[in-house]
Amino acid sequence: MADHPHVLIVGAGIIGASTAWHLASAGARVTVVEAGAPGGVATRNSWAWINASWGNAESYFRLRVRAMEEWRRLERRLPGIRVAWGGGLIWDLPAEQLEAFAVEHAAWGYDVRRVGRDEARRIEPQLVAPPDFALHMPGEGAVEPLEAALTFLKAARGLGATIVANRSVHSLDFRAGRIRGVRTDVGDLDADEVVLAAGAATAALAGDVGLTLPVDAPPALLVATKPSVKLLNGLIMAPGIQIRQTAEHRLLAATALDDDVARGDGALPAANACEKMKEMLLSGASLDLDWYAVGHRAIPRDGLPFVGRAAGILGLYIAVMHSGVTLAPAIGQFVAEELLTGRRNALLEPCGLERIPNSGIR
Numbered sequence: 455m456a457d458h459p460h461v462l463i464v465g466a467g468i469i470g471a472s473t474a475w476h477l478a479s480a481g482a483r484v485t486v487v488e489a490g491a492p493g494g495v496a497t498r499n500s501w502a503w504i505n506a507s508w509g510n511a512e513s514y515f516r517l518r519v520r521a522m523e524e525w526r527r528l529e530r531r532l533p534g535i536r537v538a539w540g541g542g543l544i545w546d547l548p549a550e551q552l553e554a555f556a557v558e559h560a561a562w563g564y565d566v567r568r569v570g571r572d573e574a575r576r577i578e579p580q581l582v583a584p585p586d587f588a589l590h591m592p593g594e595g596a597v598e599p600l601e602a603a604l605t606f607l608k609a610a611r612g613l614g615a616t617i618v619a620n621r622s623v624h625s626l627d628f629r630a631g632r633i634r635g636v637r638t639d640v641g642d643l644d645a646d647e648v649v650l651a652a653g654a655a656t657a658a659l660a661g662d663v664g665l666t667l668p669v670d671a672p673p674a675l676l677v678a679t680k681p682s683v684k685l686l687n688g689l690i691m692a693p694g695i696q697i698r699q700t701a702e703h704r705l706l707a708a709t710a711l712d713d714d715v716a717r718g719d720g721a722l723p724a725a726n727a728c729e730k731m732k733e734m735l736l737s738g739a740s741l742d743l744d745w746y747a748v749g750h751r752a753i754p755r756d757g758l759p760f761v762g763r764a765a766g767i768l769g770l771y772i773a774v775m776h777s778g779v780t781l782a783p784a785i786g787q788f789v790a791e792e793l794l795t796g797r798r799n800a801l802l803e804p805c806g807l808e809r810i811p812n813s814g815i816r
């Protein structure tokens with residue numbers, strides 16, 4: 455392999471985009487191939503909460519905390535990356551689980567504060583019914599995910615990366631135990647290394663060369679109002695709904711969806727989510743639904759990212775995960791380092807592909 459390997463990244467969502475920029479910054483030759491418009495599928499429909507919140511083992515928590523720190527560094531390094539560090543207010547768990555989360559995460563060094571009704575009202579004065587007990591994480595934030603992905607790609611292009619849009623990879627060129635590039639409808643593209651960062655499509659592409667990735671793609675609903683006056687200071691995780699306000703002052707709600715609802719067009723749950731936002735906020739009556747999207751996000755079955763190489767397939771690197779918006783700056787950096795130096799960052803320890811049972815690699 456040449457000193458500066460040619461790395462081909464499949465997918466121009468926030469993971470592919472961050473990886474492209476980190477690789478290009480380190481001097482690699484980079485090509486990003488994107489089936490649609492640059493900026494991703496899950497990425498553009500993401501609620502984009504940057505957090506190391508509850509429900510994860512300590513090793514994964516540490517990776518998320520590092521990613522949060524990387525977002526802060528990026529804001530200084532890459533003009534165009536804007537994170538709103540407004541903090542997260544959470545009360546969508548029973549009180550005993552909130553308490554357990556507070557105890558555990560405080561012991562791990564996370565800034566998590568118990569708040570009562572008055573303090574919750576001070577943090578978010580627009581709440582009609584502030585919770586009696588909630589947790590506040592002042593260090594959490596949100597980024598405009600499409601803008602961030604496009605900023606990475608523009609900066610990567612400025613460093614010599616090639617971004618090929620509207621060109622779908624239909625298979626990997628796998629010969630004699632090594633990936634040699636990708637096959638598209640309009641010809642093959644060669645590379646020294648191929649990074650699969652194709653979000654929900656990653657599993658199918660990997661499956662084609664015998665690698666079974668246990669990743670699901672459940673639907674989730676994102677609902678946006680028309681821009682309004684500023685109503686929220688940070689992010690709200692309330693029972694059944696999460697709300698934040700975007701850089702252009704739209705209220706943005708995310709809710710899980712079951713498959714039956716998602717097979718419909720999502721109009722009814724979107725209208726319900728908008729009604730709920732109106733009811734929750736003192737000045738909510740003036741909110742107007744603007745658009746909604748049913749997004750399918752890749753979710754590994756054990757909840758942990760798949761980031762790494764697959765045994766028996768040289769030249770292939772997998773990067774698929776949920777919480778990709780939170781993780782993107784750290785994952786991009788660590789993937790680039792591993793590809794260019796062979797050194798794997800210790801924080802990727804929970805993300806290896808060796809945990810896949812019977813992966814079926816040929």
Ligand SMILES: Cc1cc2nc3c(=O)[nH]c(=O)nc-3n(C[C@H](O)[C@H](O)[C@H](O)COP(=O)(O)OP(=O)(O)OC[C@H]3O[C@@H](n4cnc5c(N)ncnc54)[C@H](O)[C@@H]3O)c2cc1C
Pocket residue numbers: 464465466467468469470471487488489490491492493494495496497498499500501502503504621622623624651652653654655656659674675676708749750751752773774775776777778779780781
């Ligand atoms: C409603 C919703 C809320 C979310 N909330 C959060 C949150 O609060 N915090 C958080 O951290 N994460 C959140 N996520 C998850 C996060 O958005 C994703 O983990 C992240 O965007 C994944 O980025 P990606 O680049 O891996 O995938 P994507 O953005 O899906 O990008 C993959 C790209 O690969 C391309 N591609 C696919 N197949 C091919 C092919 N064959 N050839 C070429 N290109 C291909 C696609 O067109 C796409 O552009 C949420 C997701 C959704 C949908």
